[in-house]
Amino acid sequence: MKRLLSAALAATMLTGLAQAAEVKIGFVTTLTTGGAVVGKDQEKAVNLAIEHMGGKMGGLDINLIFGDDGFKPETGKQVTDKLVKQDNVDFVAGYIWSHVLLASRKSVLDAGKFLISANAGPGPVAGKLCHENFFSSSWQNDQTPMAMGEVLNQKGVKSIYVIAPNYAAGKGMVAGVKRTFKGEILGVDMTTWPTQLDFSAELAKAKASGAEGLFVFYPGKAGGAFMKQYQQAGLKNSLPLYTVFSVDALSLPKFQAANFTDVLGSQFTQQWDPTIDNAQNKRFVADFRAKHGAYPSFYAAQAYDSMFLIQSAVDAVGGDLTNMDGMRAAMKSASYSSVRGDYTYGNNHMPIQAFYLREVVKDSGGNWTTKIVQTVYDAHQDTYAKDCSMN
Amino acid sequence: MDYTLLFVQVLNGLQLGLLLFLVASGLTLVFGILDFVNLAHGSIYMIGAFICASLTFVLGNFLWAVLVALPLTGIVGYALERIVARNLYDKDHLDHVLGTFGLVLVLDTSAHILWGPAGITVPLPLWLDGQVELFTGAVIPVFRLLIIGTGLTVATGLFWLVNYTRLGMLIRAGASNRTMVSALGIDIQTLFALVFALGAMLSGLAGMLIAPITGANIGMGGQIIITAFVVIIIGGIGSMKGAFIAAIIIGLIDTLGRSFLDTLFTLIMNENAAETAAPAVSAMMIYILMAVILAVKPQGLFPPKVR
Numbered sequence: 001m002k003r004l005l006s007a008a009l010a011a012t013m014l015t016g017l018a019q020a021a022e023v024k025i026g027f028v029t030t031l032t033t034g035g036a037v038v039g040k041d042q043e044k045a046v047n048l049a050i051e052h053m054g055g056k057m058g059g060l061d062i063n064l065i066f067g068d069d070g071f072k073p074e075t076g077k078q079v080t081d082k083l084v085k086q087d088n089v090d091f092v093a094g095y096i097w098s099h100v101l102l103a104s105r106k107s108v109l110d111a112g113k114f115l116i117s118a119n120a121g122p123g124p125v126a127g128k129l130c131h132e133n134f135f136s137s138s139w140q141n142d143q144t145p146m147a148m149g150e151v152l153n154q155k156g157v158k159s160i161y162v163i164a165p166n167y168a169a170g171k172g173m174v175a176g177v178k179r180t181f182k183g184e185i186l187g188v189d190m191t192t193w194p195t196q197l198d199f200s201a202e203l204a205k206a207k208a209s210g211a212e213g214l215f216v217f218y219p220g221k222a223g224g225a226f227m228k229q230y231q232q233a234g235l236k237n238s239l240p241l242y243t244v245f246s247v248d249a250l251s252l253p254k255f256q257a258a259n260f261t262d263v264l265g266s267q268f269t270q271q272w273d274p275t276i277d278n279a280q281n282k283r284f285v286a287d288f289r290a291k292h293g294a295y296p297s298f299y300a301a302q303a304y305d306s307m308f309l310i311q312s313a314v315d316a317v318g319g320d321l322t323n324m325d326g327m328r329a330a331m332k333s334a335s336y337s338s339v340r341g342d343y344t345y346g347n348n349h350m351p352i353q354a355f356y357l358r359e360v361v362k363d364s365g366g367n368w369t370t371k372i373v374q375t376v377y378d379a380h381q382d383t384y385a386k387d388c389s390m391n
Numbered sequence: 392m393d394y395t396l397l398f399v400q401v402l403n404g405l406q407l408g409l410l411l412f413l414v415a416s417g418l419t420l421v422f423g424i425l426d427f428v429n430l431a432h433g434s435i436y437m438i439g440a441f442i443c444a445s446l447t448f449v450l451g452n453f454l455w456a457v458l459v460a461l462p463l464t465g466i467v468g469y470a471l472e473r474i475v476a477r478n479l480y481d482k483d484h485l486d487h488v489l490g491t492f493g494l495v496l497v498l499d500t501s502a503h504i505l506w507g508p509a510g511i512t513v514p515l516p517l518w519l520d521g522q523v524e525l526f527t528g529a530v531i532p533v534f535r536l537l538i539i540g541t542g543l544t545v546a547t548g549l550f551w552l553v554n555y556t557r558l559g560m561l562i563r564a565g566a567s568n569r570t571m572v573s574a575l576g577i578d579i580q581t582l583f584a585l586v587f588a589l590g591a592m593l594s595g596l597a598g599m600l601i602a603p604i605t606g607a608n609i610g611m612g613g614q615i616i617i618t619a620f621v622v623i624i625i626g627g628i629g630s631m632k633g634a635f636i637a638a639i640i641i642g643l644i645d646t647l648g649r650s651f652l653d654t655l656f657t658l659i660m661n662e663n664a665a666e667t668a669a670p671a672v673s674a675m676m677i678y679i680l681m682a683v684i685l686a687v688k689p690q691g692l693f694p695p696k697v698r
Contacts, residue, residue, distance in 0.1 A: 032499075034608045036508035147619075166670045190670040192648070195606035195614040200403040200535065201649045208396040220511050225605040228512060232532040232604070234522040250509060254606070257448070258514035 020059040022076045023314050023321060026083030026301075028076060028094040028104065029118075031068035034221045035194070037250050038096050039068070041105060042118065045284075045300035046100075050309035052283070057175030058319035065089065069100050071194060076100035077107060084111045090321050093306045096219075096299065096368050098122040098141060098168035109133055114313070114327070118306040119299055121350065122168045123175070127387030128162060130348040133324075135331050137306040137338075140272050140350045141172030142179065143216065143242045147269035147355035149180030152213060152242060152388055159184040160242070161211040163202045165193035165218065173244060175215035179383065185209045197225045216243045224251040231262045243268045245378040249297040252368040258310040262366065267359045271351070272301045273372045280308075281339040295369050305338050312336035327356045344379075347387035352381045395528040400650045401643065406535045407541025408642020413597035414451055415617055415622040415634045416549060417590025423629020423695060424566045425583050427476060428487040432594055433469075434498035434613025439464040439595025440607035444511035451513050457599050461592055464653060468591020472584045476618055480583075502609050510608040513561070519603075538600050545593070546635055553631050562586060566629050567621065621677055625684050627691030641677050648673035 004214045006248040013075055027046055030039035043066060050062055065087055069076030078097070081211060083089050084107055092108045093116035095101040100122040108115040117125070121140040125131075152160065160176065164170040174188060186209040206214050214235070218226045222248035232239055247268055255263045273293050274285045296304070309331055316330030318324040323371050333344050343353035355377040358370040442463050446456035446503050450689045470492070479490045514520075515534060522530045553559040560584055573579040578584035598611070607610070622641055626633025660668065684692065 032503070034510065035611045036503065036609065037510065040508050132417060166667075175472050188666050189649070189653070190666065192670060192674045197608075197611075197614075198407065199647045200406070200599070201400055203648055204399045204403060208393055208399075223608060224510070224512055228606065229532075229604055230514075232522070232534060233521060234530060234532070251512075254509060256511040258512040260512065260514065362633075 003266070010331045015260070020247075021308075022063045023057050023091070023319070024063045024065065024066050024087060024089040025307075025310060026087060026089040028067040028069055028080055028091045029101075029303075030071050030096055031066065033070040034390075035072045035096065038220050038297070040092065041250060041297045041300045042303035044097070045296060045304040046307055047289065048288055049304045050285070052379075053307070053311055058306075058314035058317065060314065060319045060321075067094075068116070069095075069097070070095065071100075073097075073099045073103035077103045080107045084108055084113060086149050090366070091305075092139075093310065094118050094303070095120045098172065101125065102168060104279050105129070105131075105134065112324070114310075114324075116306045116309060118303045120169065121172075121382075123172055123384050126348045126350045126382050127384030129383075130388035130390055131204075132328060132390060133347075135309065135345070135349045136304040136311050136351060139353070140384060141169050142176030142384075143355065143380055143382050144269050144271070145173045145176030145215075146383075147357075147380065148244050148249075148385060149177045149182075150376050151216075151267070151269060151357055152177075153182050153300075154252055157213045157240075158243075159186050159211045160213040160215045161186050161206040161209045161239075162188040162215045163206060164216065164223065165190075165196075166190035167193040169219070170217060177215050183212075194220075196221065197222055199226055199229050203229060203235065205256050207233070207235060207239060211239065214239050216241060216246055218246045220245075220250075223247060224254060227251070227255070227263055228260065231260065236262055240264060242334065243369040244270075244297075248272070248299070249369065250299075250362065252370075253294055255260065256368045264360050264362070267357055267373065269355055269376055270298055270358050271353050271355055272298050273356055273358050273370055274369050276339065278337070278339070278340060280337040280340050281341075284339050295367070295368040305336075305340070308336045308338070330348065330389055331338065344345065345386045346381050347391050348382075348385045349390075350382050350385065352379050354378050355380055374391075379381055395526075396650070398525075398529055398551055398644055399531065402531055402535070402539070404423060404643035404646035405639065406538050406542070406642070407646055408639035409539055409546070410597050410601060411615070411618060411622055411642055412542060412546060412635050412638035413600070414594050414619040415626070415638050416546075416631060417593040418616075418619050419623040419626065419629055419631065419634045420562070420586050421590045422623060424562055424586055425476075425480065427480060428484050428489035428491065429476070429590075430488060430491040430616060431471065431475075431494040431498060432491075432497050432590065433614075435468055435591045435612070436594045436598035437607070437609070437612040438467055438498060438598070439591075440598035440602040440611065441506050441511065442467075442595070444513045444607040446504070447513050453513065453519070453603065457596070457696065458559075461596060461637070464595030465588045465592040468510075468589040468595075468612050469584055471694040474586035476587060477580075498612075502636065506607075506609075508609065510606045511602075512606045513603040515603050533671055534603060541596075541600060545596070549593075553663055558585070559614060566694030612635075618677065619683050623691075625681055625691055627694040629695040630691065633691055633693035639678070644676055645673070648676045 068078035089112045096119045098120040117136045126140045313327035313330045317326040356372045444461035476683045656665035656694030
């Protein structure tokens with residue numbers, strides 16, 4: 001009996017040790033439905049990041065668990081709860097969609113875990129709801145459209161029409177462009193998300209408004225649908241298109257397959273581009289292309305960064321995952337090498353970073369990709385930082 | 392009031408309505424005649440879109456692809472009837488819903504495995520990819536006119552089929568009293584399989600027509616099936632005429648709501664509030680209409696005569 005007990009005790013200690021020797025990371029993204037195209041790209045990037053790290057962070061093995069949000073806030077929250085409560089992960093990263101992040105953030109933060117957004121950046125999370133354990137490896141939603149508003153001013157566009165989906169991120173994008181664009185906004189249409197993919201009525205209104213430009217935000221598959229209909233409506237010359245997050249490395253190969261040449265030369269703003277010249281980015285883009293035969297999307301770049309941000313934290317404390325303050329300080333310093341180049345964190349743990357104007361071009365191999373045309377902002381901070389009580 | 396814009400939006404509404412009719416006509420046939428609730432009807436819409444999209448690249452032309460994809464989609468429908476639907480006819484509606492919901496998941500995942508998560512952008516031949524100016528200012532994409540033309544042709548064809556052919560007579564008879572029809576020596580099983588395949592082809596055709604606009608995507612069927620159910624409930628379950636009129640009404644309400652509701656709202660509230668309220672209300676309008684119709688005429692606008 002005594003021997004049995006001590007054997008049992010030893011077994012528990014062993015499992016205890018085994019648990020301590022790994023860092024558990026949950027990654028919530030969209031792996032089913034039409035949104036899966038984005039999630040799969042992030043999944044590839046995360047796996048590549050782990051491979052580049054040699055499967056270790058701060059001497060610990062990495063135990064990565066993916067969660068599928070099914071493109072729905074309620075499912076996203078459910079899978080987040082499962083990661084936090086059942087799997088007891090140390091970090092939860094991911095979140096493509098702002099409404100999913102908003103629904104899930106409390107589950108992670110209330111449990112005292114770190115939450116890293118690899119895409120979504122809704123205003124509240126950057127402002128009133130900012131939290132010491134929340135970090136973004138992407139941007140605040142309004143920043144990218146603000147950069148586009150600035151580009152519109154520089155181009156001398158006097159009036160625009162705005163079409164965007166009616167959910168948290170869509171509203172943020174509209175707010176962003178409104179904040180910096182100095183001309184007149186002749187109309188705003190918010191469409192049902194994510195179900196509406198036919199934009200005939202909105203395009204007809206935009207055309208009738210007589211605006212000089214059309215500002216659009218349609219992430220994922222909706223972006224492809226929008227671009228196609230914009231071309232079919234024949235608006236290219238009368239109503240030039242300015243987009244954010246609507247043309248990406250996921251839609252470009254599809255456009256190329258369909259020989260949809262109107263998209264060549266189209267411009268949009270972003271914090272990252274595959275041509276950014278630093279060692280981390282070169283390795284990421286080259287290995288991603290070698291492995292998957294396509295350029296990584298910005299979603300993939302941010303997911304890749306999120307893993308290295310976490311690594312910098314775990315490395316800094318030498319694998320002591322109970323040292324939350326140490327890990328937090330390490331992430332706050334943004335001292336890891338990011339594929340976008342160096343950036344810093346604001347008081348709300350949102351990046352203060354450069355924004356570029358990207359243009360769709362053919363690369364030397366004839367593949368459709370993007371290059372940087374100009375730097376719009378050198379170090380841009382979001383406007384919600386002042387509502388955040390942290391300093 | 393901008394009449395050119397109104398005209399363009401009415402055409403857009405008509406186009407949406409006719410697409411809805413293609414999906415709803417198959418649904419109402421199957422629901423009305425086979426008394427079978429088929430949630431997977433929308434998945435056939437997706438399968439049609441994907442088959443046609445792949446064939447466009449193989450055959451090099453969208454129109455050829457549609458012609459080949461139509462019978463293929465019919466075969467898929469026939470197979471689904473044989474394998475899945477036939478075993479569920481005797482069960483009650485809840486079992487139909489459960490069974491076909493399972494089928495939705497299976498078909499979505501199969502499409503995911505076969506075609507990948509990215510979806511497919513479908514290229515059109517040049518002459519279909521342009522626009523025409525009907526009169527000054529009224530510029531319409533040619534392809535949308537093609538959808539309207541196809542929709543009207545199919546509607547006429549279905550009207551003729553149901554009202555003036557032997558098959559149509561059997562279909563109507565089957566809808567009224569299927570036991571009597573089989574007692575008269577008609578092979579009701581084959582009739583049902585044919586109706587199911589026909590419904591699949593109609594739904595698939597709608598998917599093929601929308602594919603060059605929105606692309607072929609996983610889960611695209613889940614969005615249209617709900618609206619299609621609204622259409623057949625408003626039109627009267629089993630009624631082809633009802634499905635047609637209800638689909639056009641819904642297409643127009645949805646498009647015109649999206650177009651003019653925000654302008655209308657600015658008359659009674661400020662611009663920012665209207666901007667937020669209008670999309671929410673216009674998304675609800677078809678359901679409000681359905682609720683009103685259900686309250687006033689629970690059988691729908693044009694219920695088939697006897698059941």
